[in-house]
Amino acid sequence: MLSKRSLVGVPLKFHTLALLFLLFLGGQAFAVDPAVSDSEEAIAAGKTVFNANCKQCHKLDQKAVGPALRGITDRRSPDWAKSFIKNSQAVIASGDDYANALYAEYNNLMMPSHEFLSDADLDNLLSYIEYGDKVDPAAAAAATAGAAGGEGAGGGIPTEYLTIIVVVLVIVLLLILIVLGLIISILTKYVNKQDLDEDDKEFISQKFQLGKVLKSDAFVIIVTALVVALVAKTAIDGLYSVGVQQGYAPTQPIAYSHALHAGTLEIECQYCHTGVEIGKSANIPSANICMNCHMHVQNVQGQEGVSPEIQKIYDAIDNNQPIEWVRVHNLPDLAYFNHSQHVKVGGIECQTCHGPIQEMEVVYQYSSLTMGWCIDCHRQTEIAAGGNEYYDKLVQLHADSKDALKVKDIGGLECAKCHY
Structure with a gap:
């Protein structure tokens, strides 16, 4: 005898299977893509x-x-x-x-x-x-306004203000001289009306004679001392400037703009100067690095044809000739400098030594790069010792000092560090 089957048994099983199938399809269609994570x-x-x-x-x-x-x-x-x-x-x-x-x-x-x-x-x-x-746009606007409002606060007196102050001081001095002249004139007239001896009258009535002043021993000594001091200062300044090329901005074979590449496009310095974090030299980029972008970018957006400056890169590649860039920053052979030690280990920004490179159309030597300039930096720069076990002992030995651990405290002023 056949057992009775529920009239709803089959529909329930069908609906269950259909529901599971729809849930599966829905999960496939509307599941959040795991690719984009906010972790x-x-x-x-x-x-x-x-x-x-x-x-x-x-x-x-x-x-x-x-x-x-x-x-x-x-x-x-x-x-x-x-x-x-x-x-x-x-x-x-x-x-x-x-x-x-x-x-x-x-x-x-x-x-x-x-x-x-x-x-x-x-x-x-x-x-x-x-x-x-x-x-956050609101935060960015507030920061911009704050920067504009606080410009110059704590940053020293702007150059134009110093010029105005000097001009005002000169005018004040001239006014003081005029007032003194008027006072002397009034006092002279008043004294002349008094009963005076002939000698006193002659002394008060004497005229100013420029010739006698110019011939006086005091004037000759003062002028001679000033000339000697000026010549000595010029000679000393000349000696101190030997080998210093601050402001040097040579013409390069290709008019490369750091303001465009490092400023507008925000290309990292390390992308072109590949050795800056791994070696002594930062490396002058080869034409191959230029071609990573310029095999696609041939001109300024909106212009037609290949830019004449970019064409020079293509010519160098075609002729298998390196681009003969002119070195801007030079240190004497007697001085040792390691880029990776400063950039990678010390965390020094490129702009610390090279200035606002991201604003330069033509690169120039921003800093003097003299020994005194380097030593001053070593005296002021603090060591980023956090998370670096190499400095643990030094930090411990320096714990009793009230000042932060600086480069000068780890041998930064020793001659052999740079002059090996």
Whole structure:
């Protein structure tokens, strides 16, 4: 005898299977893509990838050589973004409307492929693009206003104010001399009306004679002393300036603008000067480094043809000849200087020695680079000892001192440190 089956048994089983199937499809369609993470680790790793590969042409929140990147995962899917970053040429060739619109907007400027980036690198990069270095517009405006309002506060008197002060002092001195002259004139007239001896009248009535003053021994001694002092100072200044090339700005074979590359485009110094963190010399960049960008960037945006200056890079490559850059900063052979020791270990910014390099159209020697200049820096610069076991003993020995541990305290003033 067949057992009775529930009339709702089959529908319940069907509905259960259908519901599970729909939930699966819904989960696939609406699950949050794990690629874009707001974790600090992912953002930090993504920033490293961005600085090494993207920063030369892109910014997060404004246009540069290429478009602003923030919000790309809102405009397109993360998978599309990864495909475009890896091989933009392939996405454009596939007929993708968005990719071709970007290509046309930026004058058919092709982005280099990044096939070497792993999926993890791309995930971290997208995380940094979406969540990294966000700036609150209100806070930025307030900071800008504060900087403008506080300009000059605690930073010394501006040069133009000093000029005004000197002019005012000169005018005051002239007014004092005029007032003294008037007082002498009035007193002379008053005294002449009194009953005086002939000798007193003659003394009061005597005229000022410039000739006698110029011939007097006192005047000759004063003038001679001033001339000798001026000549001696000029000679000493000349001796101190031997070998000092502060302000030296030679003409380079290619009119390379640091203001454009390091300033506007914010390209890191280390991208071109590859040895600055790993060796004694910062290295003068080769034409191959230039071609990393200029195989795609051939001119200023909006202009046609190849820039004459960029053409010089192509000519150097074609002729297999190095670009003969003129060295700007020179130290004498008797002095030892190690870039990695200062930049990597000491954490010294490039601008500390080279000045506002990001504002220079033509690079010039900003600092004097004399021995006294270096010694003054060693006397004032504090050691970043935190997290470095090398300095633990030195910090312990220096604990009793009220001053912070400085370069001078670890041998920074010893002759053999620089003159080996």
